[in-house]
Amino acid sequence: MSSKGLFVSEAVLLGKSARTRARLMDAAAQLFARQGFEAVSVNEIARVAEVANGTFYVHFRDKDEIAGAVAFGIAQEVVRQLDEAMTDIDDAMERTSMATRRFIDLAGSEPDWGGALFRAVLTFQDLRESVIGYLRADLQRGVSQGVFTTEIDDVVIDTFVSMAMGALFGRLNGRFGPELGSRVAELQLRMLGVPARKAAKVAWREIPPLELHIRPLAKTWPVGRQP
Amino acid sequence: MSSKGLFVSEAVLLGKSARTRARLMDAAAQLFARQGFEAVSVNEIARVAEVANGTFYVHFRDKDEIAGAVAFGIAQEVVRQLDEAMTDIDDAMERTSMATRRFIDLAGSEPDWGGALFRAVLTFQDLRESVIGYLRADLQRGVSQGVFTTEIDDVVIDTFVSMAMGALFGRLNGRFGPELGSRVAELQLRMLGVPARKAAKVAWREIPPLELHIRPLAKTWPVGRQP
DNA sequence: ACAATATTTGACAAATATCCCATTTTTGGG
DNA sequence: CCCAAAAATGGGATATTTGTCAAATATTGT
Structure with missing residues (x-):
């Protein structure tokens, strides 16, 4: 059902934390788009992102913060x-x-x-x-x-x-x-x-079609743990 | 605090039921305008309208219905x-x-x-x-x-x-x-x-200022109780 | 493989929402 | 003033949401 979202595509090469964060952002974007900001609950975002509800709060303080991101x-x-x-x-x-x-x-x-x-x-x-x-x-x-x-x-x-x-x-x-x-x-x-x-x-002049082909960001490491 | 809303002004001469309905609609309009449809709860509408929570359901099935009205x-x-x-x-x-x-x-x-x-x-x-x-x-x-x-x-x-x-x-x-x-x-x-x-x-031509001066609707009576 | 660190999990308390309905209050004609 | 219909009330059963946290799991350098 859920093909990858653009934030995840952008984060494929990043650490696990960044990837989870991206899943949440893709889920949030989808839900905000379809239902409007106010109608979406944190629970729902976590469910669509297929992570536990507590995981949301590891990455964002609240709904406003993820909306801003x-x-x-x-x-x-x-x-x-x-x-x-x-x-x-x-x-x-x-x-x-x-x-x-x-x-x-x-x-x-x-x-x-x-x-x-x-x-x-x-x-x-x-x-x-x-x-x-x-x-x-x-x-x-x-x-x-x-x-x-x-x-x-x-x-x-x-x-x-x-x-x-x-x-x-x-x-x-x-x-x-x-x-x-x-x-x-x-x-x-x-x-x-x-x-x-x-x-x-x-x-009406022809223009090349818009393609948001995401270029993955370079790998980063958790803070305080440089290789 | 709460000066009368336009729906109430329109309903001053109507029966009690219609007036209460109008209070609810004024409250809902105010809240929808300030917070958006989804962010508003039925409880809040009733509170702003200064009626008991159950009263809402006497007049409207749910939030969608009052929003439509x-x-x-x-x-x-x-x-x-x-x-x-x-x-x-x-x-x-x-x-x-x-x-x-x-x-x-x-x-x-x-x-x-x-x-x-x-x-x-x-x-x-x-x-x-x-x-x-x-x-x-x-x-x-x-x-x-x-x-x-x-x-x-x-x-x-x-x-x-x-x-x-x-x-x-x-x-x-x-x-x-x-x-x-x-x-x-x-x-x-x-x-x-x-x-x-x-x-x-x-x-830029001058136009008379817009004034929504509401004309009260004529009185009606409860069904099955004509004077 | 191990240990240290990072990340995720899911149950839970508290807050808030929905909707119902037995009871109380208000209304207005006689 | 009294009564029956109309309207409003507010308590409560049920459901959902938020935000926290100790415990479980995953990752990575050595």
């Missing part, structure tokens, strides 16, 4: 993948539309992570603010490049994020298909003042 | 107020921007209702679909009138809704002030193809 871990990985995909791209329209499309595609490729991330952004305002910070540079770059005619401030960025979040949600619920990313990216560009023709052209 | 009740009232405010308006830009602005202003004037509605739209997909249905006519009217150049379909409407929902959320969290409604309405109009100048003009 899950949110942070997912965000970190998604940002890493986005940065990687965008290193060579200079054009602000390309960059923002790539970010939106990949973000929304998370719902298709890794629905548990997508769902958990969605919930997390609603729960942790810090996280939303990080996202806003992350996007600010690219949106302002568009203004500098003369392609975005809307002045960029927190309201504009927040609305830009809301559009992507709403789309992620719609995709998670199966209301829309794989073309949603391009559709929404196009609407975002139009909102920012890009002419319709141009917006369509950029938003 | 709250969501439906709020949605109904908001729609009523919106319809009332828009009866005389023909212009699609005016109508959609009025709807967005009033909706977002809910967060300022009635944060408990705003918060509960926000959570409800995430929880009950039916509700989101009702909202989409509600907006479709006005958005299509804009196309007919030649002011919206973007073709209207479910993706566009859903994105339009996401922008308003995200703004409601931002306002609820105190990240933005009263001008947010106009800001977002303007961005929506630009997304739909309205020229920047025109969009700004419409979205």
Whole structure:
């Protein structure tokens, strides 16, 4: 039934403690995504992770702590993948539309992570603010490049994020298909003042499919026990 | 401490049963708004409503039932107020921007209702679909009138809704002030193809403040006991 | 294989939740 | 004021959840 989650894949080479911790985080991510943070109990997380209930408390103080770890871990990985995909791209329209499309595609490729991330952004305002910070540079770059005619401030960025979040949600619920990313990216560009023709052209350009192939972290040892 | 909620205001003239039911719904709305649906217990609702725990079960089967009643009740009232405010308006830009602005202003004037509605739209997909249905006519009217150049379909409407929902959320969290409604309405109009100048003009037009002044419902009597 | 250390286990106490229902309180017509 | 119907009460049986801890098990360097 339970194929390995992404946190476990990332931790395969690590020590036992880290692997167990990863199992708990995968279980938590899955449950948060499917039921929402509040509906999930510590017991349930332990059960899905297939560890004893006491084991949970060895790794996390409480549900909030694991939620933070899950949110942070997912965000970190998604940002890493986005940065990687965008290193060579200079054009602000390309960059923002790539970010939106990949973000929304998370719902298709890794629905548990997508769902958990969605919930997390609603729960942790810090996280939303990080996202806003992350996007600010690219949106302002568009203004500098003369392609975005809307002045960029927190309201504009927040609305830009809301559009992507709403789309992620719609995709998670199966209301829309794989073309949603391009559709929404196009609407975002139009909102920012890009002419319709141009917006369509950029938003529908082919991009390599998103694959979150996890690279296992290097082995570490328990503290105070260096080989 | 506990000033009357809107459901109670609406029920002041009704029989005792209806008034108690309304107290429970006000308590539930407040708690759902502040903590999210799943985090709230039936016990807590009864405590905040200042009724005994068993009383809850006289009026509702379980938490889902009261959540549905709250969501439906709020949605109904908001729609009523919106319809009332828009009866005389023909212009699609005016109508959609009025709807967005009033909706977002809910967060300022009635944060408990705003918060509960926000959570409800995430929880009950039916509700989101009702909202989409509600907006479709006005958005299509804009196309007919030649002011919206973007073709209207479910993706566009859903994105339009996401922008308003995200703004409601931002306002609820105190990240933005009263001008947010106009800001977002303007961005929506630009997304739909309205020229920047025109969009700004419409979205910033003065509108009468939203006041959800509840009109008490007419008295009813217990079944099988007509006077 | 052994010893030392790291990790996991599962039972349990305390707290909290759900839902029921016999009893009490309130209501309003006559 | 009195009574019958309506409404509310709160105690309690049952279930679930949280968080702790002594004991059991697994891992690793030597």
